[in-house]
Amino acid sequence: xxxxxxxVWTFLDERFKIQALAKFAGKKSVPEHKHSFWYFFGxxxxxxxxxxxxxGILLLLYYTPSVDGAHESVQFIMSQVKFGWLIxxxxxxxxxxxxxxxxxxxxxxxxxxxxxxxxELTWVTGFFLFVIFLAIGFSGYLLPxxxxxxxxxxxxxxxxxxxxxxGKALKTFIxxxxxxxxxxxxxxxxxxVAILPLAAGVLIGLHVVLxxxxxxxxxxxxxxxxxxxxxxFPDFVYKDVLGWVMILILVGVLxxxxxxxxxxxxxxxxxxxxxxxxxxxxxxxFTTLKLIPSHIFSLxxxxxAILGFLLGGTLWLLVPFxxxxxxxxxxSPAFTVAGAIIFAYIVVMTILTYTLRGL
Amino acid sequence: MKIPAALTLFVFLLPGxxxxxKNSCVDCHAKLEDELKAPAESFKLDVHQQFxxxxxxxxxxxxxxxxxxKAKDKTFKGAPKRAQVPEFCARCHSDSAYIKAFNPRxxxxxLDLYKTSRHGELLKKGDTKVAVCTDCHGVHGIQxxxxxxxxxxxxxxxxxxxxxxxxANLMKxxxxxxxxxxxxxxxxxxxxxxxxxxxSAPACNSCHGNHGAAPPDVKSxxxxxxxxxxxxxxxxxxxxxxxxxxxxxxxxxxxxxxxxKILRPTDEMLGTGEGAVCIQCHEPGxxxxxxxxxxxxxxxxxxxxxxxxxxxxxxxxRKGVEVSDPKYRLQEIxxxxxxxxxxxxxxxxxxIEKKVGEGKSLLVEVRTSGEAxxxxxxxxxxxxxxxxxxxxxFAFAFYLKIRQMRTRPRA
Numbered sequence: 001x002x003x004x005x006x007x008v009w010t011f012l013d014e015r016f017k018i019q020a021l022a023k024f025a026g027k028k029s030v031p032e033h034k035h036s037f038w039y040f041f042g043x044x045x046x047x048x049x050x051x052x053x054x055x056g057i058l059l060l061l062y063y064t065p066s067v068d069g070a071h072e073s074v075q076f077i078m079s080q081v082k083f084g085w086l087i088x089x090x091x092x093x094x095x096x097x098x099x100x101x102x103x104x105x106x107x108x109x110x111x112x113x114x115x116x117x118x119x120e121l122t123w124v125t126g127f128f129l130f131v132i133f134l135a136i137g138f139s140g141y142l143l144p145x146x147x148x149x150x151x152x153x154x155x156x157x158x159x160x161x162x163x164x165x166x167g168k169a170l171k172t173f174i175x176x177x178x179x180x181x182x183x184x185x186x187x188x189x190x191x192x193v194a195i196l197p198l199a200a201g202v203l204i205g206l207h208v209v210l211x212x213x214x215x216x217x218x219x220x221x222x223x224x225x226x227x228x229x230x231x232x233f234p235d236f237v238y239k240d241v242l243g244w245v246m247i248l249i250l251v252g253v254l255x256x257x258x259x260x261x262x263x264x265x266x267x268x269x270x271x272x273x274x275x276x277x278x279x280x281x282x283x284x285x286f287t288t289l290k291l292i293p294s295h296i297f298s299l300x301x302x303x304x305a306i307l308g309f310l311l312g313g314t315l316w317l318l319v320p321f322x323x324x325x326x327x328x329x330x331x332s333p334a335f336t337v338a339g340a341i342i343f344a345y346i347v348v349m350t351i352l353t354y355t356l357r358g359l
Numbered sequence: 360m361k362i363p364a365a366l367t368l369f370v371f372l373l374p375g376x377x378x379x380x381k382n383s384c385v386d387c388h389a390k391l392e393d394e395l396k397a398p399a400e401s402f403k404l405d406v407h408q409q410f411x412x413x414x415x416x417x418x419x420x421x422x423x424x425x426x427x428x429k430a431k432d433k434t435f436k437g438a439p440k441r442a443q444v445p446e447f448c449a450r451c452h453s454d455s456a457y458i459k460a461f462n463p464r465x466x467x468x469x470l471d472l473y474k475t476s477r478h479g480e481l482l483k484k485g486d487t488k489v490a491v492c493t494d495c496h497g498v499h500g501i502q503x504x505x506x507x508x509x510x511x512x513x514x515x516x517x518x519x520x521x522x523x524x525x526x527a528n529l530m531k532x533x534x535x536x537x538x539x540x541x542x543x544x545x546x547x548x549x550x551x552x553x554x555x556x557x558x559s560a561p562a563c564n565s566c567h568g569n570h571g572a573a574p575p576d577v578k579s580x581x582x583x584x585x586x587x588x589x590x591x592x593x594x595x596x597x598x599x600x601x602x603x604x605x606x607x608x609x610x611x612x613x614x615x616x617x618x619x620k621i622l623r624p625t626d627e628m629l630g631t632g633e634g635a636v637c638i639q640c641h642e643p644g645x646x647x648x649x650x651x652x653x654x655x656x657x658x659x660x661x662x663x664x665x666x667x668x669x670x671x672x673x674x675x676x677r678k679g680v681e682v683s684d685p686k687y688r689l690q691e692i693x694x695x696x697x698x699x700x701x702x703x704x705x706x707x708x709x710x711i712e713k714k715v716g717e718g719k720s721l722l723v724e725v726r727t728s729g730e731a732x733x734x735x736x737x738x739x740x741x742x743x744x745x746x747x748x749x750x751x752x753f754a755f756a757f758y759l760k761i762r763q764m765r766t767r768p769r770a
């Protein structure tokens with residue numbers, strides 16, 4: 001038996017160079033310091049993405065992307081398919097936790113200035129990954145074709161439609177027509193299961209390769225004594241796996257005690273329900289648009305806010321190129337303060353969405 | 360050339376246009392006080408005004424003239440006396456040729472109907488206290504029944520009728536009760552009209568008629584109720600009650616449900632208990648008394664089983680198990696319960712037993728689903744505990760390993 005196993009191992013090793021890979025992993029080291037905790041969120045994002053892919057593929061076995069069948073198929077998954085409730089709940093809960101982990105990963109990278117030269121492209125790929133995951137979340141929200149998701153999509157696409165110059169065309173392109181319909185569901189499904197995951201896959205590959213080539217950054221200002229190198233394997237990987245297990249327990253508890261709801265089937269002829277809101281990760285933008293005065297210096301408030309978000313997003317993308325002090329290894333408190341204000345703004349606006357009456 | 364011509368035309372037409380807009384009736388009445396001022400104020404909102412009619416169309420005269428004496432020319436009729444009001448309004452409203460120019464769908468039989476009403480009959484006898492057109496429709500601020508502020512809009516009708524019929528002093532002479540409005544307000548009909556804002560819910564006119572308003576006599580009460588409740592009426596006609604009621608002269612529906620204070624029917628109305636209406640007529644031990652008890656027992660049985668299964672599904676749902684299908688089936692059984700309640704009008708115990716049996720056999724399926732859902736919830740929790748214990752042990756092992764690695768000497 002041992003001989004057979006040895007033969008199989010040798011066969012595989014000769015072809016896949018497993019020992020060489022293991023040797024490389026054993027040699028590879030990563031920095032460990034007092035901020036190392038935040039570095040595990042990258043791995044958590046990767047783990048949750050893998051969960052998304054596995055559960056998403058399983059959901060595809062029963063999901064029907066049609067106006068007449070989508071809601072019914074989700075109901076079938078939740079009530080009739082063995083462990084269907086678990087697969088769908090894991091998919092929905094882990095998607096939301098993933099977005100949360102992406103926010104944490106992005107802001108921790110920002111505050112630790114890990115984007116500084118030569119890791120600008122790691123930040124840029126990460127930024128686009130964040131945008132893609134938001135788009136995956138937005139497109140996936142509509143797929144169960146329930147009342148909340150239907151009207152939230154309408155609200156979301158109306159916002160896109162109010163963009164100056166390109167708004168109307170963009171809205172028509174997203175919806176596949178003038179309103180949320182079968183065409184919208186088809187293209188959201190197409191985006192959610194094919195185009196966006198493909199784009200995310202390519203970018204994740206690039207992001208991980210860049211991390212491998214450039215290594216993990218050590219935060220500025222840490223003295224030699226405060227940082228040390230630990231082997232990537234097994235030390236760092238073990239810690240990563242520990243984090244994944246904790247996340248898995250959290251997802252399991254949420255799925256059993258709070259299975260993801262199906263909601264009422266969408267009725268395009270019904271009046272928009274009161275207090276309709278998008279998914280939580282869009283609410284800071286949604287609430288800004290709700291609270292902004294209708295006119296600011298004779299300009300339309302809503303359009304101004306959208307342009308503000310576009311400009312803010314562009315600046316956020318260009319942060320590694322704008323913060324030259326960090327690249328030179330010098331402190332850059334202005335960026336830290338700006339990041340703290342943005343973070344506080346997002347948190348406050350999100351809380352206001354769920355606490356302010358009449359929103 | 361074109362501009363001087365247009366100017367000439369404007370100057371030429373201006374006095375005529377101003378004259379056409381002039382209304383000396385309104386001008387004078389606006390300067391008066393109280394009830395003489397009221398027409399000038401309230402006519403602005405009157406439906407007749409919206410159709411282009413003016414004071415002269417009802418009262419005659421020439422409002423284009425400033426001089427009061429000249430304005431009140433030989434066509435002037437002034438205000439009609441109360442007894443003349445129905446005929447006064449009917450000059451137009453009974454004239455189909457005239458009315459169709461404004462609203463071809465408007466009926467022209469109001470006066471004929473009014474004459475058949477109790478109000479019309481008494482007016483003919485010289486009683487001028489009875490309601491005439493203006494009492495229900497207003498005088499100069501008349502609105503169509505579709506206008507929410509109209510006295511004849513469904514929500515307002517009970518109050519409009521109640522202005523006279525709830526007035527004890529006014530009704531004293533007619534020796535009729537004045538509690539109809541108060542009773543109606545407690546009824547299931549009023550609940551639908553005022554709380555649910557259901558415009559099709561019956562108000563006074565739905566049962567008593569509009570212009571031909573009269574108290575329905577014993578025989579016609581059943582027909583009045585059947586307008587909205589045909590199924591209950593049909594079942595009642597097949598029941599042994601029909602013959603008995605006809606022979607004794609009892610009015611059908613209101614014997615059990617009442618007249619104006621028609622409450623939401625409950626299962627307690629049936630059977631031999633304290634609130635049961637059956638015991639009003641049937642002696643204990645009699646065959647109908649026993650049948651009433653049996654019908655109540657059957658209804659209570661099905662109803663309590665539905666409630667139990669509702670609670671079962673509720674528990675499963677709260678535990679996160681998807682139970683839309685059995686909930687939908689339970690809803691269908693609830694509809695069956697409603698039809699069984701209706702069947703009690705036919706007093707056919709065998710038929711009720713059959714239907715209740717059908718419902719109970721359907722409930723077995725729902726209960727099975729509910730119990731399976733609860734088992735599923737239990738299984739999920741057990742699975743979670745097992746998986747979590749396994750994962751915690753796994754995590755703990757990793758933690759120990761990581762600690763062990765931390766104590767390793769630095770490379």
